[in-house]
Amino acid sequence: MSKMGWLHFLIEEADATNNQEELEKFLKEKGFKNTKIAAREFLKAYTELRDKAKAVGIKAEERLMI
Secondary structure (H helix, E strand, O other), X not given: XXXXXXXXXXXXXXXXXXXXXXXXXXXXXXXXXXXXXXHHHHHHHHHHHHHHHHHOOOOOOOOOOO
């Protein structure tokens, strides 16, 4: 999986589980200094995009949580 694909997956997981530990670990590996702030901002952007998509009728694919 590409780095961006993996980042997207980790953001979705953090949003769904309310646990951003793996996302922060990934961001640290990529050189982010303050991973808590970075993770929070990625999650904030994801939530805004998801909400805007819903508002115009775009539905995300349902996926199984393992």
